[in-house]
Amino acid sequence: xANGTASKNVWARxxxxxxxxxxxxxxxxxxxVSEYYAPKNFNFWYYFGSLALVVLVLxxxxxxxxxxxxxxxxxxxxxxxxxxxxxxxxxxxxxxLHSTGASFFFICVYLHMFRALLYGSYRKPRELTWLLxxxxxxxxxAEAFFGYLLPWGQMSFWGAQVIVNLFAxxxxxxxxxxxxxxxxxxxxxxTLNRFFAFHVIAVPLVLLGIVVAHLMAxxxxxxxxxxxxxxxxxLDPRTGHPVDGIPFHPYYTVKDLFGTMVFLFVFAIIAFxxxxxxxxFLEHNNFIPAxxxxxxxxIAPVWYFTPYYSVLRATTDELKWVIAIAAVLFxxxxxxxxxxxxxxxxxxGAGAVxxxxxxxxxxxxxxxxxMGASVLIFAFMPWLDRSPVKSIRYKGWMYKLAxxxxxxxxxxxxxxxxxxPTNTLTRMAQVGTILYFAFFLLMPWYTSIDKTETPxxxxx
Amino acid sequence: MTTTRRFxxxxxxxxxxxAFAAGPARAASEGVRLDxxxxxxTDVASLQSGxxxxxxxxxxxxxxxxxxxxxxxxxxLTDEQIKDNLMFTVExxxxxxxxxxxxxxxxxxxxxxxxxxxxxxxxxGPSWLYTYLRNFYRDASTTxxxxxxxxxxxxxxxxxxxxxxxxxxxxxxxxxxxxPIMGEDGKPLTVVKLxxxxxxxxxxxxxxxxVYDLVNFLAWMGEPHQMTRKRVGxxxxxxxxxxxxxxxxxxxxxxxxxx
Numbered sequence: 229x230a231n232g233t234a235s236k237n238v239w240a241r242x243x244x245x246x247x248x249x250x251x252x253x254x255x256x257x258x259x260x261v262s263e264y265y266a267p268k269n270f271n272f273w274y275y276f277g278s279l280a281l282v283v284l285v286l287x288x289x290x291x292x293x294x295x296x297x298x299x300x301x302x303x304x305x306x307x308x309x310x311x312x313x314x315x316x317x318x319x320x321x322x323x324x325l326h327s328t329g330a331s332f333f334f335i336c337v338y339l340h341m342f343r344a345l346l347y348g349s350y351r352k353p354r355e356l357t358w359l360l361x362x363x364x365x366x367x368x369x370a371e372a373f374f375g376y377l378l379p380w381g382q383m384s385f386w387g388a389q390v391i392v393n394l395f396a397x398x399x400x401x402x403x404x405x406x407x408x409x410x411x412x413x414x415x416x417x418x419t420l421n422r423f424f425a426f427h428v429i430a431v432p433l434v435l436l437g438i439v440v441a442h443l444m445a446x447x448x449x450x451x452x453x454x455x456x457x458x459x460x461x462x463l464d465p466r467t468g469h470p471v472d473g474i475p476f477h478p479y480y481t482v483k484d485l486f487g488t489m490v491f492l493f494v495f496a497i498i499a500f501x502x503x504x505x506x507x508x509f510l511e512h513n514n515f516i517p518a519x520x521x522x523x524x525x526x527i528a529p530v531w532y533f534t535p536y537y538s539v540l541r542a543t544t545d546e547l548k549w550v551i552a553i554a555a556v557l558f559x560x561x562x563x564x565x566x567x568x569x570x571x572x573x574x575x576x577g578a579g580a581v582x583x584x585x586x587x588x589x590x591x592x593x594x595x596x597x598x599m600g601a602s603v604l605i606f607a608f609m610p611w612l613d614r615s616p617v618k619s620i621r622y623k624g625w626m627y628k629l630a631x632x633x634x635x636x637x638x639x640x641x642x643x644x645x646x647x648x649p650t651n652t653l654t655r656m657a658q659v660g661t662i663l664y665f666a667f668f669l670l671m672p673w674y675t676s677i678d679k680t681e682t683p684x685x686x687x688x
Numbered sequence: 689m690t691t692t693r694r695f696x697x698x699x700x701x702x703x704x705x706x707a708f709a710a711g712p713a714r715a716a717s718e719g720v721r722l723d724x725x726x727x728x729x730t731d732v733a734s735l736q737s738g739x740x741x742x743x744x745x746x747x748x749x750x751x752x753x754x755x756x757x758x759x760x761x762x763x764x765l766t767d768e769q770i771k772d773n774l775m776f777t778v779e780x781x782x783x784x785x786x787x788x789x790x791x792x793x794x795x796x797x798x799x800x801x802x803x804x805x806x807x808x809x810x811x812x813g814p815s816w817l818y819t820y821l822r823n824f825y826r827d828a829s830t831t832x833x834x835x836x837x838x839x840x841x842x843x844x845x846x847x848x849x850x851x852x853x854x855x856x857x858x859x860x861x862x863x864x865x866x867x868p869i870m871g872e873d874g875k876p877l878t879v880v881k882l883x884x885x886x887x888x889x890x891x892x893x894x895x896x897x898x899v900y901d902l903v904n905f906l907a908w909m910g911e912p913h914q915m916t917r918k919r920v921g922x923x924x925x926x927x928x929x930x931x932x933x934x935x936x937x938x939x940x941x942x943x944x945x946x947x
Binding site: 268307310311313314315320321324474478479482483485486488489490492493496497499500501503504512513514515516517 | 759806807810812920924929935939
């Protein structure tokens with residue numbers, strides 16, 4: 229018996245040696261997992277990166293099975309989804325896992341991003357990890373948008389119609405651009421087919437590539453932690469490994485395993501007992517087949533897009549005046565600031581361009597610009613934050629207050645994006661929009677004057 | 689640490705608070721207060737009674753083309769029972785609940801094609817359907833001679849009128865605490881009340897039950913596997929609970945030496 233086990237192990241060792249002579253399997257495993265040293269003080273917020281990866285795998289696997297029965301055809305799509313729900317063995321489960329997974333992907337990514345805002349994970353030297361993360365976020369939004377057309381319900385159809393029409397707002401080329409995107413004068417069969425192609429292969433391919441790059445960049449610099457202290461500064465002279473670091477495997481693999489189980493428990497409650505989640509995850513109107521002749525009285529995107537949708541709707545002629553005032557103030561500041569005159573002229577020029585565009589472009593176009601900006605502005609975080617410390621634990625009250633206001637305005641905008649607009653609600657969305665952008669645009673100022681504490685030398 | 693905790697608590701409170709303050713809108717109900725009902729997919733008697741009403745009254749103009757007759761096995765019916773009592777237009781039990789009326793004719797006769805009812809309960813919601821089906825009234829100004837409080841000027845006539853009887857609408861002053869309610873323009877507000885004109889074959893209580901069973905059936909038909917889903921869900925949650933404990937103790941065992 230003992231002999232048998234020993235010879236089996238030799239056999240396995242030989243196999244790994246054979247592979248390692250041809251492919252860096254052990255080396256990759258060591259560098260990325262078993263000898264990747266991560267800070268030992270990860271807390272609750274650090275689960276969401278690995279959880280996002282779990283959801284990504286879930287979406288790909290369930291997506292493959294959905295594709296086996298779904299028909300990307302304007303005449304068949306709606307019924308084929310119901311065919312999956314009714315006739316395909318366990319089809320209802322696959323479909324609900326996929327639809328619940330879409331919302332949970334955003335929940336995980338939003339909390340993952342919030343973690344970065346808490347502990348300054350975007351700061352030097354992790355700027356590229358952050359930028360790749362913003363890329364993942366953009367891909368995820370594209371993926372969700374394309375995928376939402378596929379059930380071919382009323383919300384699918386009119387949501388796509390509204391968003392594609394945004395491109396029509398671009399001066400001169402807009403109309404042709406919108407037709408080029410749709411492949412038709414309205415959202416139709418051609419649109420459904422191309423969105424299907426984007427949803428099942430084009431975007432996932434890019435997404436997976438960026439996810440790999442995101443992880444590689446992270447493992448190059450090493451992970452940040454709730455103290456924002458670089459653990460690589462304190463190496464054990466004997467081993468050469470960080471004193472405050474622990475190997476990702478087995479420590480964080482078992483910890484993330486536990487986190488995944490808790491996550492799946494919450495996920496299962498929604499997928500099995502509240503799959504529509506009161507109309508938030510599956511909208512009621514999307515159970516009506518798409519009808520190009522019947523515009524629903526109330527078109528709202530799914531919850532994860534509503535903050536940006538609110539920004540779009542909040543951009544009226546009045547808000548243009550607010551932008552104009554902000555641009556003028558920016559130019560005054562640029563004029564008074566010390567430093568090279570070349571930089572000053574560039575800044576003044578940028579302000580002037582904004583003013584000219586405010587004059588030339590109507591509010592609708594500015595809505596599109598601001599909506600895009602509200603997403604892309606995250607990319608500038610590494611350079612907007614001027615605080616000497618990374619973690620909120622050692623930042624002063626100004627950043628804490630700013631982040632709180634930002635989170636509140638994000639949630640309020642999200643809520644408003646689901647409602648039928650009224651004068652009061654639009655006003656609220658405008659205040660929310662201003663506060664949302666103020667968090668980013670004023671960041672260089674408030675983070676540089678904020679009183680910070682000195683972080684400890686090592687993890688607490 | 690405390691900062692993080694406070695942020696976490698604040699975030700959770702905000703998310704839950706804003707999510708359940710008001711749900712996303714369903715189809716509009718024109719200001720009529722809907723009678724809230726819950727549905728029960730385990731009440732087989734109610735589902736079977738609803739199926740009978742559905743086949744007799746709805747399945748002439750409305751199809752349920754995503755639904756096969758033999759799916760009715762799930763509500764406790766045998767193939768024989770389905771064939772003998774519920775199948776009038778088709779021969780094979782594996783066929784979908786389609787109708788003979790052409791959509792183009794229907795559009796001409798009613799002004800709009802009657803929608804397929806397979807997933808109607810998922811778009812409108814049971815409470816809307818329940819209120820809508822009970823609030824038809826006589827109105828000589830429409831082409832069908834019928835109108836509806838929940839869906840004004842709907843193209844659908846009151847198909848269940850022989851059961852409910854005919855009713856007429858009468859405008860009345862809106863009263864609260866014995867005094868009329870005034871509108872913003874200073875005039876008293878009015879409400880529309882339905883009053884019986886002729887008696888139906890069923891009493892109000894019986895008719896409400898008939899409509900409830902019908903809506904209960906529509907809600908079940910919107911997702912025929914819903915009971916399977918919940919049954920499987922319980923076992924999944926039990927399994928995951930075990931895995932949560934196992935993985936927790938595994939994590940604790942591994943982390944013993946981390947200080």
